[in-house]
Amino acid sequence: MNSQQIKQTDAEYILPTYARFNLCLVKGKGCTAQTPEGDTYLDFTSGIGVNSLGWCDDEWAAAVAAQAATLQHTSNLFYTEPATQLAQSLCQRTGMAKVFFGNSGAEANEAAIKAARKYSLDKYGEGRSTIITLQNSFHGRTMATLTATGQPSFHQHFGPFLPGFVYLPANDITALQAALTPGVCAVMFEPVQGEGGVVALTAEYQQALQSLCNTNDVLLIADEVQTGVGRTGTFLACEQAGITPDIVTLAKGLGSGLPIGAALFNQKCAGTLGSGTHGSTFGANPVCCAGANVVLNRLTPAFLAEVTQKANLLKTGLLALPGVASVTGLGLMLGVDFTNGLTAGAVQQAALQNGLLCLLAKNKLRLLPPLVITTEEIQTGLQILQKTLEGLQ
Ligand SMILES: *Cc1c(COP(=O)(O)O)cnc(C)c1O
Numbered sequence: 001m002n003s004q005q006i007k008q009t010d011a012e013y014i015l016p017t018y019a020r021f022n023l024c025l026v027k028g029k030g031c032t033a034q035t036p037e038g039d040t041y042l043d044f045t046s047g048i049g050v051n052s053l054g055w056c057d058d059e060w061a062a063a064v065a066a067q068a069a070t071l072q073h074t075s076n077l078f079y080t081e082p083a084t085q086l087a088q089s090l091c092q093r094t095g096m097a098k099v100f101f102g103n104s105g106a107e108a109n110e111a112a113i114k115a116a117r118k119y120s121l122d123k124y125g126e127g128r129s130t131i132i133t134l135q136n137s138f139h140g141r142t143m144a145t146l147t148a149t150g151q152p153s154f155h156q157h158f159g160p161f162l163p164g165f166v167y168l169p170a171n172d173i174t175a176l177q178a179a180l181t182p183g184v185c186a187v188m189f190e191p192v193q194g195e196g197g198v199v200a201l202t203a204e205y206q207q208a209l210q211s212l213c214n215t216n217d218v219l220l221i222a223d224e225v226q227t228g229v230g231r232t233g234t235f236l237a238c239e240q241a242g243i244t245p246d247i248v249t250l251a252k253g254l255g256s257g258l259p260i261g262a263a264l265f266n267q268k269c270a271g272t273l274g275s276g277t278h279g280s281t282f283g284a285n286p287v288c289c290a291g292a293n294v295v296l297n298r299l300t301p302a303f304l305a306e307v308t309q310k311a312n313l314l315k316t317g318l319l320a321l322p323g324v325a326s327v328t329g330l331g332l333m334l335g336v337d338f339t340n341g342l343t344a345g346a347v348q349q350a351a352l353q354n355g356l357l358c359l360l361a362k363n364k365l366r367l368l369p370p371l372v373i374t375t376e377e378i379q380t381g382l383q384i385l386q387k388t389l390e391g392l393q
Pocket of ligand 1 (some may be wrong): 104194195
């Protein structure tokens with residue numbers, strides 16, 4: 001099919017829940033993707049922070065293909081090696097004790113929410129089920145994670161929502177102290193709010209979260225679905241604030257393009273979800289885990305140090321561009337604001353015309369390039385953005 005045929009058939013048969021780029025992609029390699037007509041684009045999106053190793057990394061593709069040709073699914077009624085290895089690597093990397101595998105960020109967060117409620121019920125009985133999340137947060141699209149999401153715009157149309165969620169302003173320690181009433185069982189937060197506009201929480205606030213939660217035996221849940229797995233230059237973004245949450249959720253970059261999510265539990269709550277309390281048919285799929293194992297092996301300290309170097313290069317380059325007002329975020333997760341009434345949407349569309357794929361988050365241009373992007377590709381992307389912005393002045 002050519003692009004026109006694909007778009008027509010999509011319009012006819014796929015539910016129109018997404019605002020798509022006016023672009024069909026048929027193949028990709030590294031940070032470059034190609035249309036059916038052979039046009040190529042440089043990628044600053046990673047499929048929304050997913051393709052951490054870019055498109056079709058050789059080692060990743062070989063491991064995934066080999067696993068698909070060996071044992072593609074067993075159900076969780078059997079032991080398998082790829083999931084076992086991945087869980088071990090995740091615990092060794094993070095200091096967490098045990099892992100639950102699902103297929104998405106929302107599903108990882110569902111596991112975290114259920115575990116937090118049960119942890120409290122087991123220990124304190126009924127009446128301690130409130131979960132605090134932050135205004136402007138994003139935790140997923142299922143009913144519980146949508147309820148947890150602190151953005152009223154996402155809440156339109158779908159009520160009634162789950163009881164027991166409270167939304168606090170980010171970086172406000174006084175509000176946090178006041179909200180930690182005896183009915184609270186957990187606080188869930190993103191170290192950098194991604195969908196909310198690439199807003200990093202301060203280290204001071206994250207440390208206050210940790211110490212206040214510890215004092216009150218309230219579980220601290222870090223939603224690292226977007227920030228985790230090297231995106232910010234450390235394996236977890238929390239490491240940079242010097243905190244160790246009770247539960248960490250991962251998904252987007254974990255499988256480098258395969259659907260996998262994980263909820264990691266520390267020793268304190270690793271025993272909460274016991275036999276029969278939770279499950280997921282496709283969770284811990286061996287093919288997805290084989291892909292994720294390649295990602296974890298690739299993320300050495302040297303690789304992560306390079307991510308930080310490349311992130312600094314990108315951020316410095318962005319700040320030097322005409323019309324850029326500010327750059328927010330952490331590592332290779334950046335948000336750009338513009339001056340002179342220039343909208344991020346206009347910049348995104350014009351950059352697309354010039355061969356560069358960028359994302360949006362609220363009113364910002366959001367950049368999530370693959371972690372394997374080269375410094376040359378960053379320079380090329382910056383040149384395209386420069387040309388784009390000059391064209392829009
Ligand atoms: C994307 C995202 C989610 C939801 O992940 P899905 O895989 O789409 O369910 C949850 N939390 C954060 C922080 C995210 O960025």
